[in-house]
Amino acid sequence: MDTHSTQSPSMSVRWLRRYRAFFLILLCIIGIQLFLAYKSLDIVGSNNGSGLEAEAESSDAATASPARPRPVAGTPQPRLTAKQLGFEPQCDIQAKEAISALQRAKTKDCRQHIAQIACSIQAGRFYATQLTSSCPAGNHTANVSLGCYRDEKDHRLLGGYFSSFKSSNSPSRCVELCLQSGYPYAGVQYGRECFCGFDTPPSASKLPDSSCNIKCLGNAKEICGGFYAMNVYETGIAKFTAQLAATSSPTGESRVRIAFLLTLNGRALRQVHRLLKALYAPEHVYYIHVDERQDYLYRKLLELETKFSNIRLARKRFSTIWGGASLLTMLLQCMQDLLKSNWQWDFVINLSESDFPVKTLDKLVDFLSANRGRNFVKGHGRETQKFIQKQGLDKTFVECDTHMWRIGDRKLPAGIQVDGGSDWVALSKSFVDYVTHPRKDDELLQALLKLFRHTLLPAESFFHTVLRNTEHCHTYVDNNLHVTNWKRKQGCKCQYKHVVDWCGCSPNDFKPEDWARLQATEQKSLFFARKFEPIINQAVLLQLEEWLYGPYTQEYVNLHGYWQSLYDHEDQHGGHDDLARSVGDSLMRLAAKQLKVAPLELLELTHYLHRDQYKGFLVRFRARRDDPNAKDLYLETRIRPVQQGKLARNARFSKRLRNFEVSTDFDQKEQIARNFAKLMGPNSDLVLSYTYQGSSDSNSASHSYNLTLLWLDPLGRLQDFNELHVEDSTTDVINHSKTLLKQPLTPGIWTAKLIGRNSIYAQLKFLIAPLAYGNGQPLQSVDNAQKRNGGLGLSLPEDFELPVEWQQHLHNENEQFSLRQEAESHGKLLGVDLHNWIDGLVGKFFQLRESCLEEAQTDLPLPLCSETLWSSRAPDPKSDVEALLK
Known part of the structure; x- marks a missing residue:
């Protein structure tokens, strides 16, 4: 008899009874999990406006608006009232992105603009839903x-x-x-x-x-x-094949003329001159748009019009922000201007101050002459649906208040192909005429113009999409004639949140280590490279020029020098230059005192670099001898910013610490603080950066450091702190740490201390300079002075518990009380007293070096600026555009 067979039923029953509750709970859990999984799939499918599976937005495609908790299902959404908006909207706005934009927009005009578009979209009367392509489709018919x-x-x-x-x-x-x-x-x-x-x-x-x-x-x-x-x-379209560019033109063909459309920003005047020198020929046209906010660059380049008949500046100027719809509006307006002019041209090529040719102008003309009538654009090279999502083409953006506001999702019109990639293009005159003069009965172009006026980075998609869907589709060449220095790990750091509700990527500057990429263009139909910034690296530009035009001679003057404007007295003054003028005036007074002359007027501040090393900035000013009948003197003094730092002598970590500095405007892409002059004031956003030098011994034991960075104000109070973790590495690592400080900052000498558990690894004293100006005007009232220079607030909450080990780094209460009284007194200063306070501080953190005179004076034995290599008045033939006239 088999005992197992007779006993098993009763044992099974007992086992099932014992674990029945467990099984019921397990089944319930599995059921709930399956139900939630099914619902999540439904949500993913239904929420995606483009009909694709929704993807979590990556760091280069995420909204920059503040994170908000998701509303609980069934709860009413917040609504904006007329009192909040300052006007009565045309509808009850429901899109959460539009509501967020309206809450953040600063001006009434901007809010009205956003509300008008949001209501029009909500009513379904803003965008076209269906469009018809006019690109030949062959025998293909939609939906067959x-x-x-x-x-x-x-x-x-x-x-x-x-x-x-x-x-x-x-x-x-x-x-x-x-x-x-x-x-x-x-x-x-x-x-x-x-x-x-x-x-x-x-x-x-x-x-x-x-x-x-x-x-x-x-x-x-x-x-x-x-x-x-x-x-x-x-689908109703034929298979699209981009045209292959021809490499040679038939014998006897006339050579094309090019309209170079330069869209410029910033203050890099010498680099713009250098670019013009590389591109210039009398038969071509140079039309220049300078951003509306850049008075200095516009004023200086305007001087070229009287000397060159084929160089003109656009009079209708736009304030073009990164990714803004105004970029496309500006390009189309400039192209209209070129068409209206009397100039003869066949192609328009848009370039910025960051572009530079990698082939001679003759080679470019030969190439375009062989491809007359074609249009050169660069596609995205990936799946279109991924491009749409990453680019935010399925979202509506509205530009106002120099910001691109995301106000909701949208469905792109059916019936058209969507394309895009780079906003640097070379377009034929016939196509330019088509896109800039849309006929009223051309529903396709009219609808696309409206669509892209409310699109992020519109110039990166508009020309491509129009080309793909119109009778010009046979002229599309997938090449924008550029090589771009993409390093997406560095370039996609979401650096534009202050101007767009989105994240984006930008290319890096070329440096000598990127030379192989430039050399690789020799056998390709590539004629330009970007980006170049001589204030970041000029050596690669010199190498490129010598590659194109032959080596520079040894006698070439100031070959390795670079100058870039920081301030000019003819600029329209406002709050943006209060700090530069306050420190600049102080340095002028200190330099004049040293030279025993009377200061009259600050004229210019100019960055100066030599062999890509920052050598300080130049203060150019007007002064006079004590004799009232004496002639005005024009002088220039070189200044070196300094910060008073100390490193622990025996600490392993400190021995490998380099470039320990406090500044502003840290560029994560280039890993450098762009505030070269170290001008910091009460409204500055401070950042500490440093380089941790890699170990040459790969076999040595690895170390890691948990450190704390303390930010101490002039009263010796703790204003903020950062926790830092540093790992040993075989390569140099550049790190930075931002602060969250309450503004205005207290003017005076601040301290940044990098501490470990028991010791100080590094200490740095730096200046927050007081302001002598407010919104472009000298401070003339105590209230105004206190508003700018009286900041005594604390950034940390009152209930913050200070660790005991940190207290040794702070002043005691008696010291803080005494220093507070002194700071309150300083915050009320005006006139000469204010200037003396500023001069006393500025003199500790800015070193006065050499000076020069613009005109020789027998009683003031200084060298002539024109003969002084560091002076902004010294010859700089590599940027001398007027040499083209000789």
Whole structure:
């Protein structure tokens, strides 16, 4: 008898009774998990406006608006009142992004603009829903069914693109998606799947229509393929193939003329001159748009108009922010201006001050002469749907208050292909005429112009999309003639949040270590490179010029010098230059005192670099001898900013610490603080940066350091702290740490201390300079002075518990009380007393070096500025654009 068989039933019953509760709980958990998983899939499918599976936005495609908790289901959304807005909106605005934008916009005009567009979109009357392409489609007709075809897992019938709609698939929706992405064929399969492809399905794969028998999840009345069976449709467009550029033109063809459209920003005047020198020839045209906010650059370049008949500056100027719709408006306006002019040209090429040629002008003209009538743009080179999402093309943006506000999602018009990539283009005159003079009956172009006026980075997609969908599609060449120095790990640091509700990427500056990329352009149809900034690195520009035009002679003057304007007295003064004028005036007074002359007027502040090393900035000013009848003197003094730092002598960490400094405007892309002059005032956003030198011994034991950075104000109070973790490395590592300080900062001498558990590793004293100006005007009232220079607030909360080990680094209460009284007194100073206070502080953190005179004076034995290599008045032939006239 088998004992196991007789005993097993009773044992099983007892076992089941014992663990029944456990099994019931386990089944409930599994059921709940399955239900939540199903609901999450539904949410993903239904929330995606483009019909794709939603993807979590990465760091280069995330909204910059403050994070807010998700509303609980069923709770009413917040609504904005007329009292909050300052006007009565046309509708009850519901889009949460629009509500956020309206809450953050500063001016009433901007809020009204946002509200008007938001209401128009909400009413469904803003964007076109369907457009018709005029690019020849051959024999293709939209939504024509080709039948049911067999698909294979390892060899897809339509292998261009795939998406699963989860709960809303249909043939028409799949066709729309594939057409938008540029595919001639669309296929639906297994109810929910959508495939796109370029190639006609082979007849050998044809199946009976009955093999496609699964209902569409988006429309149960339609069939969406079967199990490895696909219903295939035409999208209505032909397979797009970009034109191949010709390399030589027929004998006897006339050479093209180019309109170089320079769109400029910043203060790098000498680099603009240098670019013009490299591009200049009398038969070409140079049309220059300078950002509306850049008075200095506009004023200086305007001088070229009287000397060159083919150089003109745009009179209608725009304030162009990164990614702004105004960038496209500006380009179109400048192109209209070129068409209206009497100049003869065949191509327009847009460039910035950061571009530089990698081939001679003759080679560029030869190339374009062989490709007359074609249009050179660069596509994104990836899946169109991913490009749409990363670029934010499925969102509406509104530009006002020098900001791009994201106000909601949008559905792009059906019936057109979407394309884009780079905003640097070379366009034919006929195409420029087409896009700048839209006919009233051209619904396609009119709708696209409206669409891209409310698009982030519109110039990166507008010209591409128009080319792909109009009769000009046969002129599209996938090459914008540029090589761009992309280093996305560094360039995609979300650095534009202050001007856009989105994150974006920018290319890096070329440096000598990137030379191989420039050399690689020699055998390619590439004629420009970007970006170049001589204030970051000039050596690579010199190397490039010598590669193109031959080596510089040894006698070449100031070959390794670079100057860039920081301040000019002719600029329109405002709050933006209060700090530069306050410190500049002080340095002028200190220099004049040293030279025993009377200071009269600060004229210019100029950065000076030699061999890519910052040598300080130059203070140019007007002064006079004691004799009232004496002639005015024009002098220039070189200044070196200094910060008073100490490093622990015996600490292993401190021995490898380099470039320990406090500044502002830290550029994560270039890993450098752009405030070279170290001008910091009460409204500055401070950042500490340092380099931790890599160890040369890869076999030595690795160390890590947990450190604290203390920020102490002039009263010896703790204002902020940062926790830092530093790991040993074999390569140099550049780190930075930002503060969250309450502004205005207390003027005076601040201290940054880098401490460990028991010791100080580094200490740095730096200056927060008092202001002598407010909004461009000298301070003339005590209230105004206290508003700028009386900041005595604390950044840390009152209930912050100070660690005991930190207290030794702070002043005691008696010292703080005494220093507070002194700071309160200083904050009320005006006139000469204010200037004396500023001079006393500035003299400790800025060293006066050499001086020079613009005109020789027998009683003031100084060298002439024109003969002084560091002076901004010294010859600089590499940027002497007027040499072209000789």
